[in-house]
Amino acid sequence: MAALLLLLWACSLPEPSWPERWDADPDAALAALAAEPDPILQVAAFRALVDHDPGVAQRCDALAGARELAEECRLVAGRPHLWETSTRTRRSLPLEGVVSPWGERSHACLEEAPSRWRRECFFRAAEAAFSSGRPGEAAALCLGVEANGDRCLGHLARLTATSVPGTLGDWLVVADTVASVGAALPASLGDRAMDRMWAESTLQSVWQAEQASGGIAVWLPDRAHRHLRAAVAWRVVSERPEAAFEELVEATTAAMGADPSGPSRARAPHGAVPYPAVQATDPWVAYLRDQRRAVSEDVDEDLRLCVVEAAARQGRVEALAEAATGNDPAAERARALARRPGR
Numbered sequence: 001m002a003a004l005l006l007l008l009w010a011c012s013l014p015e016p017s018w019p020e021r022w023d024a025d026p027d028a029a030l031a032a033l034a035a036e037p038d039p040i041l042q043v044a045a046f047r048a049l050v051d052h053d054p055g056v057a058q059r060c061d062a063l064a065g066a067r068e069l070a071e072e073c074r075l076v077a078g079r080p081h082l083w084e085t086s087t088r089t090r091r092s093l094p095l096e097g098v099v100s101p102w103g104e105r106s107h108a109c110l111e112e113a114p115s116r117w118r119r120e121c122f123f124r125a126a127e128a129a130f131s132s133g134r135p136g137e138a139a140a141l142c143l144g145v146e147a148n149g150d151r152c153l154g155h156l157a158r159l160t161a162t163s164v165p166g167t168l169g170d171w172l173v174v175a176d177t178v179a180s181v182g183a184a185l186p187a188s189l190g191d192r193a194m195d196r197m198w199a200e201s202t203l204q205s206v207w208q209a210e211q212a213s214g215g216i217a218v219w220l221p222d223r224a225h226r227h228l229r230a231a232v233a234w235r236v237v238s239e240r241p242e243a244a245f246e247e248l249v250e251a252t253t254a255a256m257g258a259d260p261s262g263p264s265r266a267r268a269p270h271g272a273v274p275y276p277a278v279q280a281t282d283p284w285v286a287y288l289r290d291q292r293r294a295v296s297e298d299v300d301e302d303l304r305l306c307v308v309e310a311a312a313r314q315g316r317v318e319a320l321a322e323a324a325t326g327n328d329p330a331a332e333r334a335r336a337l338a339r340r341p342g343r
């Protein structure tokens with residue numbers, strides 16, 4: 001009788017929650033999750049685990065037996081804002097009155113309780129809209145990602161730069177995409193987003209070209225020219241490891257006047273050429289991926305600044321020291337960069 005009562009009592013116990021199962025045995029929890037037959041319950045349980053322990057997002061290989069769940073895990077792993085622990089406070093972007101005009105997509109996301117997953121809903125809706133040729137709608141949906149809206153807009157910039165334009169027609173498509181994104185956002189945010197998109201697109205184009213060239217400037221709007229200068233300077237500095245600062249300036253000036261050449265290199269300057277985070281004070285403009293650089297309205301002055309910024313990030317200590325001996329904005333910036341710890 002005692003054994004029967006004990007069995008009945010055990011059967012009446014509530015089943016452990018997914019977080020409890022994870023705490024007890026992570027491997028067993030993931031195996032059970034991969035074996036769950038209901039895909040909706042799978043995703044809900046996976047998200048509960050990520051909320052409980054963000055480290056779950058780094059265990060996607062353990063879910064390989066459940067293809068859709070493994071793909072969900074990989075998506076989450078690629079979105080640091082969903083799982084990373086950060087002490088930095090991010091500024092929320094203005095959502096009210098901007099997302100609501102986009103109909104079903106925004107309303108479906110707003111039906112979810114405020115959480116990282118509602119923000120992710122907006123992120124994925126933005127991706128889908130952009131991939132469907134609606135960049136303005138995508139930019140507005142990024143506002144629903146709230147404090148991580150800048151990351152969403154940065155993702156759109158990377159998507160824009162994925163296919164390197166090679167003709168005037170291609171660049172006109174990029175220009176239209178960038179303008180649509182800017183028009184969909186509040187003015188100051190729109191300006192930043194457009195600069196980020198031009199920075200990534202021109203860097204990608206210049207890095208893949210047969211040679212560094214600013215010849216495509218004739219195809220680009222004025223707003224893109226400063227980003228093209230920065231991209232050309234970055235490549236010139238990377239290809240002349242022994243050159244002095246003034247030689248780099250001359251080479252960059254010559255490259256800016258060269259005819260455009262077709263693509264011939266591997267696709268990714270990001271990561272292939274490491275660079276530290278070096279930020280600028282006002283006035284500044286988007287640079288490389290998620291950085292910013294000092295900028296000048298004077299073309300020649302700005303080109304020298306571009307060479308300084310590239311030299312600093314590529315560890316060109318001697319060139320940076322030479323630049324710092326002058327009395328122009330580039331010299332002032334070089335001195336500021338040279339004072340950074342570790343330089």
